[in-house]
Amino acid sequence: MNVPKYTREIFERLSKGNFICQNAPDTFEKRLFDICEQNVETLEKYFSPIGFELKYGSGYFYFSKELQENQVEAKLENLLHLLDYVEMFLQFDEYFTVGWRGTPIALAEAATDNVVIKERIEKIRGLSGDNLFKRCEDIFLKMKKDGYMALENEYEKRYVVLTSYEYLVDFFKNVKEVEHHEPA
Amino acid sequence: MQLTVKNLFKTLASNADLLDMLFLKRESVVQFLQAKEYAKDGHIEYLVENGLLLNEATHIELDESLLTFLESVLGSNDEIEIGNVGELLSDMSSRIALYNTSTSFAQRQKYMKRIDRILKKIPFMISKTLIKLHQHIHLTYKSADEYEVKLIELKFYKEKLELLKEIDIRIEESLKVESSFFKNQVPVVTSNLYFGLKSYLTQMRISLVDLQRQVVDYINRVSPDVGFFKHITHLKELKNSYEIYEQTNIKELAEQASTSFSLLPRLMFSTQLEKEYVYSVEFSEHIQRWIHKKDGSVPTRAKAKEIDSSYFDDTSKEEFFVNTEELHLEFQDSSQDLFSYIMDKEFTFEQSFDERLSLYCDLAGIYSKEYYLSSEVKTYQNYEYLMIYAKESR
Numbered sequence: 016m017n018v019p020k021y022t023r024e025i026f027e028r029l030s031k032g033n034f035i036c037q038n039a040p041d042t043f044e045k046r047l048f049d050i051c052e053q054n055v056e057t058l059e060k061y062f063s064p065i066g067f068e069l070k071y072g073s074g075y076f077y078f079s080k081e082l083q084e085n086q087v088e089a090k091l092e093n094l095l096h097l098l099d100y101v102e103m104f105l106q107f108d109e110y111f112t113v114g115w116r117g118t119p120i121a122l123a124e125a126a127t128d129n130v131v132i133k134e135r136i137e138k139i140r141g142l143s144g145d146n147l148f149k150r151c152e153d154i155f156l157k158m159k160k161d162g163y164m165a166l167e168n169e170y171e172k173r174y175v176v177l178t179s180y181e182y183l184v185d186f187f188k189n190v191k192e193v194e195h196h197e198p199a
Numbered sequence: 200m201q202l203t204v205k206n207l208f209k210t211l212a213s214n215a216d217l218l219d220m221l222f223l224k225r226e227s228v229v230q231f232l233q234a235k236e237y238a239k240d241g242h243i244e245y246l247v248e249n250g251l252l253l254n255e256a257t258h259i260e261l262d263e264s265l266l267t268f269l270e271s272v273l274g275s276n277d278e279i280e281i282g283n284v285g286e287l288l289s290d291m292s293s294r295i296a297l298y299n300t301s302t303s304f305a306q307r308q309k310y311m312k313r314i315d316r317i318l319k320k321i322p323f324m325i326s327k328t329l330i331k332l333h334q335h336i337h338l339t340y341k342s343a344d345e346y347e348v349k350l351i352e353l354k355f356y357k358e359k360l361e362l363l364k365e366i367d368i369r370i371e372e373s374l375k376v377e378s379s380f381f382k383n384q385v386p387v388v389t390s391n392l393y394f395g396l397k398s399y400l401t402q403m404r405i406s407l408v409d410l411q412r413q414v415v416d417y418i419n420r421v422s423p424d425v426g427f428f429k430h431i432t433h434l435k436e437l438k439n440s441y442e443i444y445e446q447t448n449i450k451e452l453a454e455q456a457s458t459s460f461s462l463l464p465r466l467m468f469s470t471q472l473e474k475e476y477v478y479s480v481e482f483s484e485h486i487q488r489w490i491h492k493k494d495g496s497v498p499t500r501a502k503a504k505e506i507d508s509s510y511f512d513d514t515s516k517e518e519f520f521v522n523t524e525e526l527h528l529e530f531q532d533s534s535q536d537l538f539s540y541i542m543d544k545e546f547t548f549e550q551s552f553d554e555r556l557s558l559y560c561d562l563a564g565i566y567s568k569e570y571y572l573s574s575e576v577k578t579y580q581n582y583e584y585l586m587i588y589a590k591e592s593r
Contacts, residue, residue, distance in 0.1 A: 032460035070457050079457040086463055091453045093462045095438055102435040105428045112424065162461050184427065186456060190434060190449045 018061050019054045021047060029078040030067065034162040034179035037074035038114060041165065051076045072185065074113070074178030077162075096140070097183055100158060103135040112184075115176040116167065119152040126151065202249055210249070214242055221252070221261050222269055234259040284324055284366045288373045291317045295380055311389060318392035321370065322399040328363065329406055332356055336410065340417045350418065357414050363407060367400060519548045521558060527566050530589055537562060537570065537587035538579070556582065563587055 025047055028035055037048050051058060051071070059069045062078070070079040082090065104111040107125050111117075126133040126147055133147070142153045155174050158164040163183065167175040202210070211218060217237035221229060231254070234243060243259065246252040253260050261269070291314055298310040339352045374381070374397060381393040437443040444450055530540050541559050542552075550558075563570065563585075575586040 030460065032463070034459070034461065068457070070459075077459045077461070079459060080463075082454060082458055086458075087450070087454055089464060090458055090462045091450065094449070094453060095443070098431070098434055098438060102431050105431055109425070109428055162459075182459060184424075186452065187431060187434060188427065189452055189456070190447050192446055193448050 016057070016061055018057060019050050021050055022058065022061065025051060025058065025076075026062070026067075029069070029076065032078075032162070034177065034182070035076040036162075036165075036177040036179050038175070038178050039165055040167045040175060048074075048076065072178075073181050075182065077179070077182070094183075094186065097161070097163075098187065099135070099139050100154060101183060101187070103132065103139065103154070106132050106135060111176065113176050113178050113180050116173055117155075118171060118173050119148060119155050120172070122151040122154070123148040210246070210251070214238055214246060217242070217246075218261070218265075221259065222266070225261060225266060228258045229260065231257050231259050284321060285369065287317050287321055287324075288369060292373060292377070295377055298384075299380075311385065314385075315389055315392055318389065318396055322396055322403075325363070325366070325399075325403060328359075329403065329410070332359055332363075333410060336414050336417065353414055353418050357411070357418065360407060360411050360414060363403075364411075367404060367407070370396070370400060521546065521550070523558070523561055523565065526558065527562055527569075530562065531569070533589065537589075538577075538584045542579075552580075559584070 024043075025035065028044075028047065035044055035047050035051055037045065039045055039048070051069075055069070055071065062069050066080065068079045070077055101111075106129075107122055108115065108117070122132075122136075126136050136142075136147065136150055136154070139150075139154065142150045142157075144150045144153050152172075155164060155172075159166060159174065163177055163180045164174045165177055167173050217234060220237050221234070231243075243252065243254075247254045251262050251265050253262050260266075294310045294313050294317070298307050298314070301307050301310065336353065336356050339349060339356070374393065381390060385393070434443065434447070437446050526541075526544075530537060533540050535543070538559055541555050541562075544550075544555075563572075569590060571588045571590050573586045573588065576583050577586060578584075
């Protein structure tokens with residue numbers, strides 16, 4: 016099978032749990048996105064036999080796998096953790112979406128003035144740092160580590176929301192309330 | 200009494216407080232009684248009579264012509280008016296036509312003066328509009344509370360910008376049509392105004408493109424997904440009250456929806472094993488555990504339903520085979536030659552001559568090293584055969 020150039024790099028990124036995003040500040044990642052987009056079928060066929068399902072959404076690619084029973088809990092826990100982050104960012108700025116740019120300093124400043132944001136940040140579990148700024152910095156780092164943000168300007172510590180954020184939006188949008196019927 | 204310029208300014212000056220208050224409150228309603236506090240008796244009626252004020256039921260306001268004059272002079276008009284440029288262009292064309300047909304010097308001078316005014320007025324109007332648009336766009340984006348209002352206003356300004364672009368094209372076309380007039384027939388002052396306007400249009404296009412890019416950017420940024428924000432807030436509430444699993448389909452969705460690797464613990468795998476690791480006890484134990492797990496994980500297959508007897512053939516068939524090895528051992532104990540031995544042999548089942556001949560050939564081939572192949576040849580029913588003996592018997 017003739018696979019495109021940089022298939023190894025694509026595999027390395029995706030298999031580590033990263034997304035490949037169209038609006039990534041890293042130009043090489045943008046290049047990889049174009050390659051994925053132009054060779055979707057080939058790559059799908061190439062990765063599928065070794066158990067890696069190549070999936071894509073609007074402006075992003077990722078590897079997916081069938082869940083084993085014990086992994087559902089881990090996935091849910093992670094999603095609920097991310098729900099805290101997304102809700103906090105929306106409290107901070109209702110325009111928080113793909114392409115949004117922000118810095119930990121701006122978040123820390125907003126949290127100083129806004130008790131709701133401050134309370135949200137304080138209640139987020141697993142953040143390191145003993146002061147507000149460090150915790151805000153940790154939030155951005157976590158979003159970056161999970162592949163939903165990227166550092167756009169190192170000097171200003173400015174981050175940008177990547178297209179992969181749509182994956183979370185799509186998931187949460189599909190979460191619907193269910194009706195419970197009382198037994199007759 | 201008809202107002203003269205002198206009278207008009209005198210009247211305006213004597214009612215300055217009233218007019219100032221009405222101008223400042225031009226966007227709100229001023230009651231007649233409230234206005235009376237700022238004017239002497241009979242003055243309001245005088246101003247209404249001379250068309251400087253309007254008395255609508257119980258409230259008082261400035262007449263539109265006076266209001267336009269003040270806003271224009273003070274530069275405080277918030278309205279974006281660019282429609283007049285089209286009228287000015289039509290006016291300019293008709294004045295040029297009149298200039299060309301007129302024979303009176305005085306008339307021609309009058310037309311030229313009007314053309315000069317139009318050439319000065321167009322860039323003045325456009326730049327005023329552009330500055331206002333610029334201010335309004337930024338102000339709306341930064342200060343409008345409701346995002347719907349913000350969006351409607353920004354779209355309105357975007358349309359205005361598009362209108363300005365159309366006007367720019369129209370001005371360009373008009374100037375092109377009249378280019379020979381401006382290049383050959385006009386005095387230097389008018390010619391300078393013409394080239395000045397052309398140069399201004401080039402600059403305006405740059406500002407226009409920049410402003411348009413900005414307004415599009417603002418429109419994109421001004422559309423928050425309010426529904427999603429509300430939805431997330433609600434999910435967060437359910438999570439905080441430990442009801443999210445009960446009240447929503449999140450668990451089913453997590454099981455069904457495709458799972459990004461980012462949501463799972465990091466996969467640890469290596470495509471190349473280190474040699475030292477392969478020989479370690481740890482690796483051996485790991486393999487043992489893996490084998491155990493693998494065996495345990497083999498799914499037990501459900502029994503298939505019974506196969507119908509019609510699928511089976513119930514006629515039995517018997518087939519006999521000669522054990523060549525046994526035959527060979529028996530032959531080694533005999534003193535006969537191989538051919539005679541096989542021909543004389545009493546088999547438990549019927550063997551034809553051809554089958555016996557085939558056995559002779561098989562044994563001679565398979566065990567040739569263990570037999571003595573003589574050079575003596577004999578004939579039996581037109582078949583020539585070699586005399587073969589068992590080595591031991593020889």
